[in-house]
Amino acid sequence: IPVHVNVLVPKDPMDTSAGLESNASELRRVEDTYDIYGVFCQPNSAKSSGSPHNVLQLLVHRFSYTSQYWSPPVEEFRNYSYAAFSCAQGPYSSLAVDVLGAGLSSRPANASDVQYPTSSAVLSQLARLLKTRNAILPGVDAFKTIIGIGHSAGSGLLTFGTIVEGPQSPFDGLILTSLLSSLNISTLPALTSARDVDPFRWGSLDAGYLSAGNHSIFYPPDPSSFSPRMVLLDDLIEDVGAVSIVVQSGTISLVSGYTGPVAKIFGSADQIICAGSDACGDVTALTAAEGALWPGAKSFEVVVAQGSGHDMNLDFFAEGTFNMFVRLVKQFSDFRD
Ligand SMILES: *[C@@H]1O[C@H](CO)[C@@H](O)[C@H](O)[C@H]1NC(C)=O
Ligand SMILES: *[C@@H]1O[C@H](CO)[C@@H](O)[C@H](O)[C@H]1NC(C)=O
Ligand SMILES: *[C@@H]1O[C@H](CO)[C@@H](O)[C@H](O)[C@H]1NC(C)=O
Ligand SMILES: *[C@@H]1O[C@H](CO)[C@@H](O)[C@H](O)[C@H]1NC(C)=O
Ligand SMILES: *[C@@H]1O[C@H](CO)[C@@H](O)[C@H](O)[C@H]1NC(C)=O
Secondary structure, eight states, rough: OOEEEEEESOOOOOOTTTTTTOOGGGEEEEEEEEEEEEEEEEOOGGTTTOOOOTTEEEEEOOOTOOOGGSSSGGGOOOOOOOHHHHSSSSSSSEEEEOOOSSSOOOOOSSGGGHHHHHHHHHHHHHHHHHSSSSSSSTTTTOOOOEEEEEETTTHHHHHHHHHHHHGGSSSEEEEEEEEOOTOEEEEEEEEEEEHHHOHHHHSSTTTHHHHHHHGGGOOOGGGGGGHHHHHHHHHHOOOEHHHHHHHTTTGGSSSSOOSOOOOEETTTTTTTTTTTTTTTTTTHHHHHHTTTTTTOOOOEEEEEEOOOOOSSSSSSHHHHHHHHHHHHHHHHHHHTO
């Protein structure tokens, strides 16, 4: 889907404020039309009346991953595919996108074009497009309600969009998984220029595109709570992300003027956020700290999913979180009727 964006980004891609604190001379304009790839799932019942076919879930993967997070090619696509699960339960349509620079979406030659303002504008502009006209396939109408569901940095991009756009955000509800507003980026797994990680695949990329090596931190510490095959698969579907998307992630600790409903979901065994720290032990305190950044939200809740790791769709607790997502999508789309 061609998506046009026109934004200001900091000239310095290492600017941690993503340009929000810059004066005009420190900014430059990025105006371009990017091709955004997505995997669309539409319930069979969408063709009959009475189904919530005017609701679309826009699914946004994490840093250095792709849309395959939402339908990983293991176990014949059963058990771990939220796209399939929500198409059957609900049932709700979804579009799982590859973010700018990842997977089969456009990858600007210069990684410094891929910053928080560009990547989040792509998601907002895409949502606007999908609400105004049929942009996906012949016979698929425009959608009335779009719920953004993010994972990790994908949640960060959705959050940043609402910090910039406030009540003008095109999203009718947000489900933000695996993203703590006070995340200390120095605790993130080491990231290396993708061209050094895998010269065969990524040797020609700008050094500003990074990739993660070992994936074990994305799973719970208890090895009986996920399939070893899933971790192997992870190495195969690993992708790249631009360095700015890491260094600008602190901007999500700014207050958002968003007015729709918001839920944040954490895995109690998330080794980046919860496990080995006291960040998620007191859900009341966590809800108060996170909720303070969403003062105008129609509703705000925090859920700590027991047992789940950072990649909460990919371990044995996935079905529990999938049921929670569907419950929230139903709740958020009912708000709109
Ligand atoms: C913009 O900020 C830079 C760096 O902080 C500073 O050197 C420059 O004088 C500022 N320019 C204006 C017009 O304020
Ligand atoms: C995976 O899904 C299949 C079919 O839905 C089910 O029979 C099986 O128990 C599931 N496996 C796990 C580990 O949940
Ligand atoms: C990327 O673009 C920026 C801004 O236009 C420029 O300063 C930088 O030199 C470019 N980098 C490469 C590798 O072309
Ligand atoms: C972030 O983590 C690093 C390494 O664990 C630590 O040295 C630093 O003090 C932390 N920063 C904050 C603001 O907590
Ligand atoms: C990944 O890291 C974990 C924990 O540090 C370690 O146990 C495991 O052997 C590593 N895997 C690979 C393939 O290096």
